[in-house]
Amino acid sequence: MSGGEGSAAPSVLVEDRAAVRVITLNRPEVRNAIDLPLRHALAEALEAADSDARVRAIVLTGAGGAFCSGGDISTMRRAPRHETTPRAQAAQRVIRAIWHTPKPVVAAVEGPAFGAGAALALACDRVVTSVEATFATTFTGVGLAGDMGVFASLPARIGPARARQMLMLGSRVGGAEAERIGLADRAVAPGTALQAALEDAGRLAAGPPLALGVIKQMLSGEPRHPLAVLDLEIRNQTMLWDTDDFAEGVAAFAEKRRPEFGRPPAGHR
Template sequence: MIEIPGQEPVPAEPDSVRVTDEGAVRVITLNRPHVKNAINLPLRFALAEALEQADADAGVRVIVLTGAEGAFCSGGDISTMRRQPRNETTARAQAAQRVVRAIWHTPKPVVAAVEGPAFGAGTALALACDRVVAASDATFATTFTGVGLAGDMGIFASLPARVGVSRARQMLMLGTRVKGAEAGSIGLVDRVVDPGEALAAALEDAATLAAGPPLALGVIKQMLSGEPRHPLAVLDLEVRNQTMLWDSADFAEGVTAFAEKRRPVFGATPPQEN
């Protein structure tokens, strides 16, 4: 049972998320196909836990997030929603934000593989990832206003970062639907593939990322997240991060591989403490 302050306990759904490994890539699949993987409260908790476990697992280098049976996520499960006072809905809202915090907190790249609908929270969930691979017939829509809501799960950071404030404003206010092909042309997604190929393509990209230097990838993710920084502050952070990486096994391996004219084999070995 899931305990929510001020509410009746909610039964857990142990199969709402599937977790499999493809080498160093952890694949997390939303698994409520009967509602096109709509997000209810148990799924929020299960998804957050799966992401946090992937972050904590040293054997996982990249995370791929996808949905079961041809749908990414049709949004929040409206059948489980009703009008409630703020003190009763805060914990529910924070459970959704926990999912996005897990994606943004981990230094490991997170790749979304999107087929079919990605509506409302589904769009927000995909855009929270570091890379979005979408089928050409996938559909993105920020449909929160359809039920009188504005949006959450980081959509007010991720959407304007990808398409600009003006386009984000129109998408959020009008609930405009964007197909995968157009999504690629406006920067909403990073790679567009044929229908049915999103997961395979995402795993291909994930394998490339998994072969990269994990410490450096984590720094890149951290430096590009959060509030915009003053350029002079960026310079100081770059010095701090570069000197940390200079004292890493990844850097030593990269230099050695260059000299030996071979591909580097990176591993997340932390730098030595002085």
Template sequence: MPVLTEDKGATRIITLNRPERRNAIDIPLRVALAERLEEAMADPQVRAIVLTGAGAGFCAGGDISTMRRMDEVEARPRAQAAQRVIRAIWQGGTPVIAAVEGAAFGAGTSLALACDRIVAAADAIFSTAFTGVGLAGDMGIFASLPARVGPAKARQLMLLPTRLSGTEAAALGLADVAVAPGTALEHALADAERIAAAPPLAVAALKSLLARWPSDPLAVLEHEVDAQVRLFGTEDFAEGVSAFHEKRTPAFGSTSQRGK
């Protein structure tokens, strides 16, 4: 199963379960993750959610082995399936804590940023990484990253992707706390226990109110879908995927959609 769930008291642990692919997000995983998040949000017995990854890493981003150049008709449902995950987190009233060990690249960083709290191992690695395959980014990163680090720093992190350790991410505000390697889940569960003890209706209201300041971040999701859909049809995206498979540096330079 691409996503596992386990309850510990009032906390539901949701685990990305593709360790052989470093929990990279393919279509079955993103659909299953959205479903498990929606189920948890609808369950009144679940008062906090911890999101983590199986094996040594949190999430290596989108599964590039499943990507190829595609037109809008094919690309849009794919992009919208990813946004469904973020809508579940942002529209649900239950807080979500990301427990990040190892790599959180591209969409992995976006997924962690969408959560209400990020507990990162000190040696975890965060990187936006989208431009490496000719994409701009999705899964809410154009709302969540500026909200955490400010628009100027977010711009630089997106334009010049940098690998940040968990310690560096916490210093920037990209993560909330850096903990000893191997203990991110333990600390996240302790935080979840505290949150689960809070009044659930007040917590749900708190999430809703924070989501609307300074503007509704959900509005950015459709803009991200539009951008991703266009970029899936570019020569640069095809080049990025090919270069990844061929283990070489990509040669980008496309200035038109679908090579036109």
């Protein structure tokens, strides 16, 4: 992947562990703060994982004991809208890549997840956090409101009232409390977030990929009228009924074995 400015080291590391791709923010000297090169490299890594048929799940984490300390303020300055729009769009490209891929994305959070780092983690389908990690939407500290999908992901997880207070006050939430209030899905011992996230991603990678993609699609976007949901459920469920994954699931149930999704069912191999 491409490296950050003034650094020979790549700003994003990519590693495959079986069907799970691990994408690591790699600017530990600034606690993985996001500058413009990192935004582009991260989006490229996520898009590449989406297009690689060998990848069934993605884990997003940070190097050096930190997830992400937010946007790199040292690279920011006052500028007119026409200059800052490409920078903001580059950040949104990352979130679109997470939301648009049908593959499950799991965040493994150690240390700080501040500002854009918190938004990045919350954009994922599952958040695994160290009990000693810290989440904070610190955008107001530099006079900003927030981006990278935080106005969708944060209230979806903790409700609009609590999200409003967290965004306005920039209050910090520890890993254990994050699990308690739904900001994170699993809290684990310090230093074990990546391993726990890999375990969870492995379970997701073994799941039926088409069905998991439908679940992501159905739970994304604007709230739908209940009757519209019923129509979408029929369309998606009948599509899945005529897939190899469904045939494999039924065959595995009858044969009292674990299904092997993502492959042609027995008799069609």
